[in-house]
Amino acid sequence: MERANDVTEPDAASGLRRQLAERGFELLSAPSEPQSGRLHASAGVLRPFSVPPFGTLYALVPVAVALEVGPDGRIVRVDGGEPAARDLDAVQVWLEDLVANNQLEGVDSSAVTPRATHVVFVEGDGRRVVRRKGFRTAV
Numbered sequence: 045m046e047r048a049n050d051v052t053e054p055d056a057a058s059g060l061r062r063q064l065a066e067r068g069f070e071l072l073s074a075p076s077e078p079q080s081g082r083l084h085a086s087a088g089v090l091r092p093f094s095v096p097p098f099g100t101l102y103a104l105v106p107v108a109v110a111l112e113v114g115p116d117g118r119i120v121r122v123d124g125g126e127p128a129a130r131d132l133d134a135v136q137v138w139l140e141d142l143v144a145n146n147q148l149e150g151v152d153s154s155a156v157t158p159r160a161t162h163v164v165f166v167e168g169d170g171r172r173v174v175r176r177k178g179f180r181t182a183v
Contacts, residue, residue: 060085060111063119070104083111089127090173095139098150101164102173103135139174149177 061071069087088104095101105127112121142148142162149160163177 059117060113060119064109064111064122067119067122069107069109069122069125072106081113083113085109085111087125089125090171091127091132091135092171093136093139095143095148098143098148098164098172100172101139102167102171103139104174105131105135107131142174148174 060074064071064085064087069089072086072088074083074085085108087107087109089107090102091105092100092102107125107127109125110123111119112123114120139148146157146159147161149157149163161177162174164172165175167173
């Protein structure tokens with residue numbers, strides 16, 4: 045019998061990614077060969093930040109999580125996941141630096157910002173989230 049979420053399958057990370065997303069986390073890294081039992085992973089959670097002139101923006105804050113995974117590959121329990129104050133402060137400074145260096149493109153902007161490395165996307169729930177735009181080669 046095939047188990048679609050079995051963590052021993054080659055796409056186990058995608059199963060973990062989907063299950064963590066259902067709990068409000070974005071999987072950043074996990075063991076290359078996850079097994080049932082206890083795993084440690086790096087994830088991110090979206091948190092709101094006040095970023096003038098954009099107002100409230102959400103950005104991914106890194107967190108450490110410990111996952112308890114059952115033999116069927118389902119996540120049974122997630123421990124951790126709360127960002128440390130220093131990480132929240134670091135993300136605030138990073139967002140302010142993006143704005144100060146003209147590297148953040150807003151959703152309401154009709155003009156493309158050539159130096160923008162990040163853009164504000166509106167998620168399905170209406171949150172305005174800062175995401176990586178892509179890499180550009182300097183000319």
